[in-house]
Amino acid sequence: MASFKITGGRHLKGEIVPQGAKNEALQILCAVLLTPEPVTIHNIPSIRDVNQLIDLLGDLGVRRTMLNDSSIRFEANDVNTDYMESDSFRQKAAALRGSVMLLGPMLARFRKGRIPRPGGDKIGRRRLDTHFLGFEKLGAEFSYDQEDGGFYRVDAKNLKGTYMLLDEASVTGTANVLMAAVMAEGTTTIYNAACEPYLQQLCLMLNRMGAKISGVGSNLLTIEGVEKLGGTEHTMLPDMIEIGSFIGLAAMTKSEITIKNCQVPMLGVIPDVFKRLGIQLEIRGDDIFVPAQEHYRIDSYLDGSTLTVADAPWPGFTPDLLSIVLVTAIQAQGTVLIHQKMFESRLFFVDKLIEMGAQIILCDPHRATVIGLNRDTPLRGIRMTSPDIRAGVALLIAAMSARGVSIIDNIEQIDRGYQHIDTRLNAIGAEIIRL
Numbered sequence: 389m390a391s392f393k394i395t396g397g398r399h400l401k402g403e404i405v406p407q408g409a410k411n412e413a414l415q416i417l418c419a420v421l422l423t424p425e426p427v428t429i430h431n432i433p434s435i436r437d438v439n440q441l442i443d444l445l446g447d448l449g450v451r452r453t454m455l456n457d458s459s460i461r462f463e464a465n466d467v468n469t470d471y472m473e474s475d476s477f478r479q480k481a482a483a484l485r486g487s488v489m490l491l492g493p494m495l496a497r498f499r500k501g502r503i504p505r506p507g508g509d510k511i512g513r514r515r516l517d518t519h520f521l522g523f524e525k526l527g528a529e530f531s532y533d534q535e536d537g538g539f540y541r542v543d544a545k546n547l548k549g550t551y552m553l554l555d556e557a558s559v560t561g562t563a564n565v566l567m568a569a570v571m572a573e574g575t576t577t578i579y580n581a582a583c584e585p586y587l588q589q590l591c592l593m594l595n596r597m598g599a600k601i602s603g604v605g606s607n608l609l610t611i612e613g614v615e616k617l618g619g620t621e622h623t624m625l626p627d628m629i630e631i632g633s634f635i636g637l638a639a640m641t642k643s644e645i646t647i648k649n650c651q652v653p654m655l656g657v658i659p660d661v662f663k664r665l666g667i668q669l670e671i672r673g674d675d676i677f678v679p680a681q682e683h684y685r686i687d688s689y690l691d692g693s694t695l696t697v698a699d700a701p702w703p704g705f706t707p708d709l710l711s712i713v714l715v716t717a718i719q720a721q722g723t724v725l726i727h728q729k730m731f732e733s734r735l736f737f738v739d740k741l742i743e744m745g746a747q748i749i750l751c752d753p754h755r756a757t758v759i760g761l762n763r764d765t766p767l768r769g770i771r772m773t774s775p776d777i778r779a780g781v782a783l784l785i786a787a788m789s790a791r792g793v794s795i796i797d798n799i800e801q802i803d804r805g806y807q808h809i810d811t812r813l814n815a816i817g818a819e820i821i822r823l
C-alpha cells in the first residue's frame with residue numbers, strides 16, 4: 389500500500405494539462421471489441437483502471453500496438469471468448485467498475501458476455517439492474533451465480549431492437565445497452581438514457597464505425613441496427629473531473645493555475661458551480677485561468693437562504709465532483725449544503741477533514757453542511773487513508789492547503805483515476821512525496 393507525504397502551505401503557479409477522461413476511456417476501450425477492424429484511440433490516460441482494462445483486452449486476444457505514450461491501435465480480430473470463463477478473467481475484471489461495459493460489445497458481436505461483480509469505489513449500492521434489464525429487453529438471457537462473490541452471464545441467439553425505458557439514467561448502463569443494440573436486428577429506442585459527454589463521445593465514435601444512432605446528447609436514443617461495424621480513430625476528451633479538481637485545488641491553496649485545453653463547452657455547469665463558491669475563473673480561449681485568491685465568498689439564493697450543491701444526472705452536476713466542492717468550501721466565506729443524492733456512502737470521509745480542523749456537520753449519509761473558515765485558521769496536517777478516488781483527491785487538496793505535514797495512505801485509490809498526480813503537481817510547486 390503506497391502513501392503520499394504532503395507538506396502543506398505551498399502555493400502553486402503554472403500551467404497544467406488535464407489527462408484524457410477516465411470514465412470516457414473505460415467506455416471507448418470496451419467498444420473496440422465491436423469490430424475486427426483496427427480502432428485507434430488517442431489521449432488515453434495512463435491510470436490504474438484504464439491500464440487494467442487494456443490488459444484485460446489483451447488477455448481476451450485483442451492486439452494492441454502502442455503508437456505513442458497515449459495512443460494505441462486495437463485489433464479485435466481474434467477474440468478468445470472462452471477467456472471470460474477463466475479464473476484470471478474473474479479476478480482481473482473484478483478489480484474495476486469499467487469492466488462491466490465489456491458485456492454489451494461481447495453480447496453484440498459474440499452473443500455471449502460474462503462478468504464478475506465489478507469493482508470500483510465503495511461509495512454506496514451500485515446496482516446493475518439497468519444493464520441486465522436492458523439486455524433482456526433486447527432478447528438476451530440473463531443468469532447470476534452467487535458463488536465466488538457473484539458472476540453474471542448474458543447469452544443471446546439473436547438480439548432484436550425494441551423500445552425500452554431505463555429504470556434509471558445509469559451511465560455505464562446506457563453505454564452497455566447502447567453497445568449491445570448497435571448490431572441488433574431492427575430499431576432500438578432507449579428512453580431515460582444518460583447523456584454525459586462521455587456517452588455523446590461513445591455515440592459519435594460508434595456512428596463513425598458505421599452505427600446509426602440518433603438523439604445523441606439527449607435522453608432519447610434511437611439506434612437502427614446494422615450488420616457490422618468497421619474501424620475508426622477516436623480522441624478522448626480532457627477529464628472534466630480532473631479539471632474541477634484543479635479548480636478546487638487552486639482556490640484552497642491560493643494558487644494561480646492555468647488549466648489548458650479544457651474543451652470548455654463540454655464542461656456543462658461545472659465552471660458555474662465553482663463560481664457560486666466565489667471562485668474567480670477566467671475562460672481564456674480553451675483554457676481556464678484561476679487566479680490566486682485570498683478570499684472567496686459562497687453565494688446564497690435570491691431569498692438569502694443557504695446555497696445547496698447537489699448532484700443530478702447530466703446535464704446536472706456530476707456526483708464525482710461533490711467531494712471536491714465540499715473540500716473547497718472549507719476555506720470559503722459562508723456556508724453551503726452539499727447534497728450527495730446518488731451515493732449514500734460517499735461523504736463519510738468528512739471525519740478526516742473535521743479532524744484537520746474543518747467546520748463540517750454531517751447531517752445524514754447524503755448531506756453535509758460546510759461552514760467556511762474564511763482562512764481564519766488553516767487546516768492541520770494529519771495521517772489519513774483514501775477511501776475512494778474522489779475523496780482521496782479531496783484529502784490531497786486539504787493536505788496541500790494545511791499547516792504541516794500530512795500522510796495519505798492507500799493512494800492506489802487516487803492512482804485509479806489521476807495520472808502521475810504527484811509529479812504533475814510538484815512540477816508547479818507542490819511538495820508531495822510518494823512513499
Ligand SMILES: CC(=O)N[C@H]1[C@@H](OP(=O)(O)OP(=O)(O)OC[C@H]2O[C@@H](n3ccc(=O)[nH]c3=O)[C@H](O)[C@@H]2O)O[C@H](CO)[C@@H](O)[C@@H]1O
Binds near residue numbers: 485
Ligand atoms: C466507470 C464510470 O463511468 N463510473 C461513473 C458512473 O458509474 P455508474 O455507471 O456505475 O453509475 P450509475 O449512473 O449507474 O449510477 C450511479 C448511482 O446513482 C444512482 N442514480 C443513477 C441515475 C439516476 O437517475 N438516479 C440515481 O439515483 C444509481 O442508483 C447509483 O447509485 O456514473 C456515476 C454517476 O455519474 C459516476 O459516479 C461514476 O464515476
Ligand SMILES: C=C(OP(=O)(O)O)C(=O)O
Binds near residue numbers: 778
Ligand atoms: C466513482 C468513480 O469511479 P468508478 O465508477 O470507476 O468507481 C469515479 O470516477 O469517481
